[in-house]
Amino acid sequence: xxxxxxxxxxxxxxxxxxxGVGFAANASFSAAFSGIPTTAVFLRSGYHLGNDGLGLVLGxxxxxxxxxxxxxxxxxxxxxxxxxxxxxxxxxxxxxAGLALFVSPGGAHVPGVTPLALGLLLVGLLGGSVNGSSGRxxxxxxxxxxxxxxxxIRQTAVPAGGGLGALVLPVLxxxxxxxxxxxxxxxxxxxxxxxxxxxLHEPEQGGDAxxxxxxxxxxxxxxxxxxxxxxxxxxxLHHSPTASIPAATASPLRDLRIWRVALGAGAxxxxxxxxxxxxxxxxxxxxxxxxxxxxxxxxxxxTGAAIAxxxxxxxxxxxxNRRAYMRGCSLLTAVLFALLALATGLAGIHHAALAALFAVxxxxxxxxxxxxxxxxxxxxxxxxxxxxxxxxxxxGNTCVFLTLFVTPLAIPALLSMGAWPLVWAVxxxxxxxxxxxxxxxxxxxxxxxxxxCDAA
Numbered sequence: 001x002x003x004x005x006x007x008x009x010x011x012x013x014x015x016x017x018x019x020g021v022g023f024a025a026n027a028s029f030s031a032a033f034s035g036i037p038t039t040a041v042f043l044r045s046g047y048h049l050g051n052d053g054l055g056l057v058l059g060x061x062x063x064x065x066x067x068x069x070x071x072x073x074x075x076x077x078x079x080x081x082x083x084x085x086x087x088x089x090x091x092x093x094x095x096x097a098g099l100a101l102f103v104s105p106g107g108a109h110v111p112g113v114t115p116l117a118l119g120l121l122l123v124g125l126l127g128g129s130v131n132g133s134s135g136r137x138x139x140x141x142x143x144x145x146x147x148x149x150x151x152x153i154r155q156t157a158v159p160a161g162g163g164l165g166a167l168v169l170p171v172l173x174x175x176x177x178x179x180x181x182x183x184x185x186x187x188x189x190x191x192x193x194x195x196x197x198x199x200l201h202e203p204e205q206g207g208d209a210x211x212x213x214x215x216x217x218x219x220x221x222x223x224x225x226x227x228x229x230x231x232x233x234x235x236x237l238h239h240s241p242t243a244s245i246p247a248a249t250a251s252p253l254r255d256l257r258i259w260r261v262a263l264g265a266g267a268x269x270x271x272x273x274x275x276x277x278x279x280x281x282x283x284x285x286x287x288x289x290x291x292x293x294x295x296x297x298x299x300x301x302x303t304g305a306a307i308a309x310x311x312x313x314x315x316x317x318x319x320x321n322r323r324a325y326m327r328g329c330s331l332l333t334a335v336l337f338a339l340l341a342l343a344t345g346l347a348g349i350h351h352a353a354l355a356a357l358f359a360v361x362x363x364x365x366x367x368x369x370x371x372x373x374x375x376x377x378x379x380x381x382x383x384x385x386x387x388x389x390x391x392x393x394x395x396g397n398t399c400v401f402l403t404l405f406v407t408p409l410a411i412p413a414l415l416s417m418g419a420w421p422l423v424w425a426v427x428x429x430x431x432x433x434x435x436x437x438x439x440x441x442x443x444x445x446x447x448x449x450x451x452x453c454d455a456a
Contacts, residue, residue, distance in 0.1 A: 014141070014199075014201075015142060015150075015203075017199040018137050018138065018141045018199065018200060018201075019138055019141070019142075019150055019154060020195075021085075021137070021195050021196050021199050021200045022134035022135070022137055022138045022154045023153060023154055023157040023160075024157070024192045025085060025089060025133075025157075025196065026131070026134055026154060026155070026157035026158055026161065027157035027158075027160050027161030027164070027188075027192075028130075028161060028185075028188040028189045028191075028192045029092060029130045029131075029189065030158040030160070030161030030162045030165070031162065031164055031165035031168075031169075031185055031188060032061075032092075032096065032165070032185045032189075033062070033065065033123075033124065033127065033404070034159075034161065034162025034165055034276055034302070035161070035162055035164070035166055035169045035185070036058070036061065036120070036165070036169065036181075036185075037058050037061075037276050037277040037278075037280070037408075038162075038165060038166040038169060038170055038276075038280055038298050039169050039173045039178075039181065040054055040058070040277065040280050041280055041281065041284050041294075042170065042173040042174050042178075043057065043058075043173075043178075044281075046105045046110075046173070046177075046178060047105060047111065047113065047116055048110055049113060051412040051415065052412050054408070054412075055277075055410075055411060055412045056117055056408075056409065057113060057116050057117045057120055058120075059404070059405045059407075059408040059409045060117045060118070060120040060121040060124065060405070061120045061121070061124045061404065061405075062273075062401045062402070062403070062404025062405035062406075062407075062408070063124060063401075063402075063404075063405035064122065064123065064124020064125040064126075064127070064128065065124040065125075065128040065131075065397065065401035065404065066124075066128075066397075066398050066399075066401035066402040066404070066405055067124075067128075068124070068125045068128035068129070069128045069131065069395075069397040069398040069401060070391070070394045070395065070398050071394075072084060072088070072129040072131075072132055072133070072390075072394060073391045073393060073394020073395070073397075074390070074391055074394070075129075075390075076129075076132050076133045076136055076390035076394075077136070077387065077390040080202060081133040081134065081136045081137040081140070081200065081202070081390070082133075082137075082196070082200050082201065082202065084129050084132075084133040085129065085130065085133040085134060085137070085200060086193055086196055086197060086200075087129065088126055088127065088129025088130050088133065089129075089130065089190070089192055089193035089196060090189075090190065090193050091126040091129075092126045092129075092130070092186075092189045093186045093189035093190040093193065095123045095126050096123060096183075096185045096186035096189065097186040098119065098122075099119045099120075099123070099178075099182040100178075100179045100180075100181075100182035100183040100186065102115075103115050103116055103119045104177060104178040104182065106177055124401070131393060131394070131397045132389075132390045132391075132393040133390065134154060135151065135154065135377060135393040136381075136386065136389045136390045136393065137200060138150050138151060138154050139151070139381045139389045140203055140386050140389075141203055144382065145317060146317070147317075147378050147381070147382065148316050148322065148374070148375060148378045149310070149313040149314045149317050150313075151375075151378040151381070152309045152310050152313020152314070152373075152374025152375065152378070153310055153313065153374070154374070155377060156305075156306040156307075156309045156310050156374065158305075158370075158373065159301070159303070159304075159305035159370055160302065160303075160306045162276065162298075162302045163298070163301075163302030163303050163306065165185075166295055166299050166301075166302060167295060168181075168184065169181045169184075169185075170295055171295075172184060251388070251391070252380075252383070252384040252392040252395060253395070255383065255384070257383055257439050258380055258383050258384060258392050258395060259395070260437055260438060261376055261379055261380050261383070261396065261438065261439065262380065262395045262398070262399045263437050264330070264376075264437040264438035264439075265326075265372075265373075265396050265400055265434075266399030266400055266402060267403070267431070267434035267437060268326075268329065268330055268333065268369065268430070268431055268434040268438075269369070269400045269403040269404070270407055270426075270427055270430035270431070271333055271337050271365060271366075271427035271428070271430060272366060272369035272370050273403055273404050273408075274424075274427045275301060275362055275365060275366040275369065276366075277404075277407060277411070278408070279297070279298060279301070279362055279366070280294050280298060282358075282362070282420060283355070283358065283359065283362070286344070286420055287354070287355035287358050287359070288355065289355050289359065293355070293359065297359045297362055297363060300363045301362065301366035301367060301370075304363060304366070304367035305366065305367050305370035305371060308367055308368075308370065308371035309370070309371055309373060309374045310374075312325060312371050312374065313378070316375050316378075321441065322375045322376075322378065322379045323439055323440060325372065325375050326372045326376055326379075326438050327435055327438050329368060329369075329371055329372040330431050330434040330435045330438065331431075331432075331435060332368050333368045333369045333428075333431035334431040334432040334435075335428075336361070336364055336365040336428075337365050337369075337424050337425075337428035337431060338424075338428040339361065340358075340361045340424045340428075341420075341421045341422075341423075341424035341425040341428060342421075343358070343361065344358070344419075344420045344421045344424060345421035377393055377396055380392040380393055380395070380396045381393055410426075411423055
């Protein structure tokens, strides 16, 4: 399907505009689903919620995204990324505007938990369109050897948008009310839609063909500029020995490797989401941290995650070790959250004197639990091929956002059973569970075969 104007061919440099649109789209939506949880303390007081109600409304965002990701991904592969991204951004902006107008506390009016939960569910359902469509657009314009970096930059938008949300939304919610917070998020999505309308187009070659003009200068490990069939599989194996691309007719839904990456990502997301959704509550209730310290900590988490994602994308592009990197993040995250559980348990019920230590541990754990995202989604899209990338990315996001739904619901129950040490111990266990689920790197024999194929 052709999208957009065809009056003039778009050169290789246009792919950076496409990447910019993908970044902005993910950042706009991330400011909502990662930023709103950073207002948890004010949600609790403004809407008169307990921890159970807070977990429910925050979980609704994740449920909406998880339920809608796969349908949006399938629709993206059918309709193309431009139409789906435009529709999703505008609809998400409308849903957020509705929250600002009708579901915001003000004066004597305090909306109940049901309209707030349903409103956030709708935001998640509509915003789920952003992830797969923007990822497919980036994959279409960048080739193997560049895609890890490009996808990691796009995924960096998630912590970048979340960090901006963490910086702005708590201030808006506490000083001007939640109507202003929702309105700013709606404006961000609508503005991004304008840029998508202007710049988001599919390459004239279509499919897995990569824009050739000027691309060779970006990647040192250049193959052919238009790859199909066996050549595409050879190129993918050469640049990423851990991934070969299946036949174009194979559905990602029937590929066990794609499911293993997706399920491993879902398990590894639990500690990350625990930090995003209840990290502010932990710092406020346990460490007695103030609003400024809480916001600074959450911004540090998101900033560190953004830097780590860009670095990891470039590093794994050079080394072709995506799966090994994901497994390493799993092990490191498990260790960091185990240490946090131990420190919290030794500190007792509340310990304000160790607030700085806990803030640092939250930052380290949050960054480790977030650094792998771009690498994982590059692996998913590479395994599926660009024409099926929307579906594969949706599978990964479905697992990730199911975790976003379950985690805020589980944490209050864990708090009632064993307080914060149990929460962080379970987060460590989930990161460790991801280790055997994620697929192992290719064998030495496969890597030798790739080199022999390249030499031939």
